[in-house]
Amino acid sequence: MARAPSGFLDRHHFLLRRLHSLSGIIPIGAFLVNHLLTNSTAFLGPDHFDEHVKWIHDMPWLLALEVLFIFAPLAFHAIYGVVIALQGRSNASAYPYMDNWRYTLQRVTAWVTLVFIVGHLMHFRFAHWIGGAAYDYKAAYFAFFNHTQSGFLDLLLPAWVWVAFYAIGTVCAVYHFCNGIVTFCITWGITIGDRSRQYVSVGAAGLGVVLCAWGLLSLYALVRFPPSDNRPVGHGRAERTAQVERGPGGKLAP
Numbered sequence: 001m002a003r004a005p006s007g008f009l010d011r012h013h014f015l016l017r018r019l020h021s022l023s024g025i026i027p028i029g030a031f032l033v034n035h036l037l038t039n040s041t042a043f044l045g046p047d048h049f050d051e052h053v054k055w056i057h058d059m060p061w062l063l064a065l066e067v068l069f070i071f072a073p074l075a076f077h078a079i080y081g082v083v084i085a086l087q088g089r090s091n092a093s094a095y096p097y098m099d100n101w102r103y104t105l106q107r108v109t110a111w112v113t114l115v116f117i118v119g120h121l122m123h124f125r126f127a128h129w130i131g132g133a134a135y136d137y138k139a140a141y142f143a144f145f146n147h148t149q150s151g152f153l154d155l156l157l158p159a160w161v162w163v164a165f166y167a168i169g170t171v172c173a174v175y176h177f178c179n180g181i182v183t184f185c186i187t188w189g190i191t192i193g194d195r196s197r198q199y200v201s202v203g204a205a206g207l208g209v210v211l212c213a214w215g216l217l218s219l220y221a222l223v224r225f226p227p228s229d230n231r232p233v234g235h236g237r238a239e240r241t242a243q244v245e246r247g248p249g250g251k252l253a254p
């Protein structure tokens, strides 16, 4: 006999699943794409990058918008995602079909993305919570990968580890999102037949390749092009340097 639903999660299972699915595309997926686009302005040089980041940070009601459209949906998707991931069982080794591998990879990339997002936020946005320098959006470019030491975490790990961390995190987040587009279309009944699923799979794979290349090239730009030394004082650099010198690790890299 079927078990009667008990507990909040059981009773609202359908709604929670749908909200989880939707939040993965809008707003989180949309934010991911936008974030990668913002990062790619690094190719235009440090000043363009900082200018763009500053434009975002000068938006009125930024904190409210961030909480409403990024942090809250992300927290919901991640927490309920952990619940789902702990419930599901991978059968990719017993039945090595493509769909089973994709199911398993969706969960593996979920865990990696979770670690990546927490690490990324602690590295920059909330570094001051753990003894680092406060995030200075006027010198966001300057903060990357040993252009300066932004605090405790930078001192803990060498720059190449951070670059690898960002590269792996970016690829996993993009895979998770793009494979998620395919399962989203199934969840919402957008793709019903095999053929339409194949079309969406090919489109999502194409998008995944473009976003990965985009994200990794931006990372390359952020690491490769050093910020110019003659940036005007007050553009963030001087304040940041002073902050770091006063910070816990104290000493700047040469």
Ligand code: HEM
Binding pocket: 020, 021, 022, 023, 024, 025, 028, 029, 032, 077, 078, 079, 081, 082, 084, 085, 106, 107, 110, 111, 113, 114, 117, 173, 176, 177, 179, 180, 181, 183, 184, 185, 187
């Ligand atoms: C960049 C951040 C993220 C994006 C853009 C994203 C996007 C998505 C999308 C679009 C789906 C497909 C929804 C569906 O099948 O209907 C999905 C599924 C999933 N996500 Fe995320 N996600 C992100 C982060 C996370 C995190 C941090 C976790 C937590 C561990 C997580 C756990 C899951 C799980 C377990 C599924 C599979 C759900 C199922 O099989 O029904 N996601 N995600």
